[in-house]
Amino acid sequence: ILNVEQSPQSLHVQEGDSTNFTCSFPSSNFYALHWYRWETAKSPEALFVMTLNGDEKKKGRLSATLNSKEGYSYLYIKGSQPEDSATYLCATGGTSYGKLTFGQGTILTVHP
Amino acid sequence: EAQVTQNPRYLITVTGKKLTVTCSQNMNHEYMSWYRQDPGLGLRQIYYSMNVEVTDKGDVPEGYKVSRKEKRNFPLILESPSPNQTSLYFCASSLSAFGNEQYFGPGTRLTVT
Numbered sequence: 001i002l003n004v005e006q007s008p009q010s011l012h013v014q015e016g017d018s019t020n021f022t023c024s025f026p027s028s029n030f031y032a033l034h035w036y037r038w039e040t041a042k043s044p045e046a047l048f049v050m051t052l053n054g055d056e057k058k059k060g061r062l063s064a065t066l067n068s069k070e071g072y073s074y075l076y077i078k079g080s081q082p083e084d085s086a087t088y089l090c091a092t093g094g095t096s097y098g099k100l101t102f103g104q105g106t107i108l109t110v111h112p
Numbered sequence: 113e114a115q116v117t118q119n120p121r122y123l124i125t126v127t128g129k130k131l132t133v134t135c136s137q138n139m140n141h142e143y144m145s146w147y148r149q150d151p152g153l154g155l156r157q158i159y160y161s162m163n164v165e166v167t168d169k170g171d172v173p174e175g176y177k178v179s180r181k182e183k184r185n186f187p188l189i190l191e192s193p194s195p196n197q198t199s200l201y202f203c204a205s206s207l208s209a210f211g212n213e214q215y216f217g218p219g220t221r222l223t224v225t
Contacts, residue, residue, distance in 0.1 A: 032211050035207065043202060044155070045212030089155065098162050098209040099170060102155040 002026055006103035013080050016112050020025070020076045021106040023090030027071035034091040035064055035075050038105070044089060080110040088110055114139045116217035118203050124223045125193060133188045133218040133220050135203030141214070143209045144186040146178065147197040149219075155202070161186055162209055 005024045015021050023033070032051050036044040048057040050066040050073065057064050061078045077084055091102040116137045125131055137144065145160040147170075157170030161180040168222040175197055177189040186205075190197060200221050 034213065035193055036214075043216035043218055044204075046212075046215070049213050051211040056186070091155075095211075098143065098145075098160050098168060100157055100160070100214075101171060102147075102157075104152075104154040 002101040002112075004090065004101050004103040006090055006106050008106060009104070010055065010107040010109070011110045012111065015080060015082060017080050017110075018076070018078045019074040019080055019105070020074050021088055021108075023073045023075070023092075023103055025071050025073075025090075025092045025101075025103075030068045031093050031097065033066050033068070033073050034089075034100070035073070036088040036091070038089055040086075046067055046088045047088075048092070077108075080108075082112050084108060085110045114215070116205055116215050118217040118220050120220060122221045123216060124225065126225055128192050129195055131222075132192050133175065133190075133203075135182050135186045135188065135200060135217060137205040137215070138184065139205065139215065140208075141205035141207055142201065143184070143207070143212070143214075144180065144205045145159075146176070146186070146188050146216065147202045147204065148172065149202065150199050154159075158188070158201075164200055170196070174199075188225060190211075193222075195224050198222060198224050 025085045035047040038044040048064045053068040055066040087105040146158040147155045161167045197204040203217040206212040206214045
């Protein structure tokens, strides 16, 4: 089983703060890195999927980078809003094509 | 509307009584997958399917079966449920396994007593 680690486990920020999370994963046999946002009582929702080393993706105030050679990805949130409060999950495959292993997530709370 | 549906959404059952959780997608996706979510353990993959008649084990396949006879459907079968299978289950689909975002169903809350 792949070891996918996310840090920090939880984070409290004030509205307007910018923040970032880390996802670390084994760099061997890498084929894709996913980021998902998961709000309480809802289903996970895709944010980004990155496949190439050096990939950078952006969606509104959120952006993500990938360093697949060294096995890490960052998710950035610029100017956090209370509606950004959620659990942010990363996932990667590697041991076999189609298999996907999730990290335990970073719980973000944005205080007004 | 593009979606992944699961049924039932909630189920309470007893140990040993066979059950099936259905999953269906209307997006013509090749890839489908089942996950379970347990407190402190995150989302763990049970089984996945790259296409019709092609299925493979995820990280926690014990006690589960799947089949993929049609592209749109990917049922999860618990032949003899046990209390340790009490969990929140999610089905997901994506265009393909490589580099495509997954769309998740609404989840099925299963309790085995």
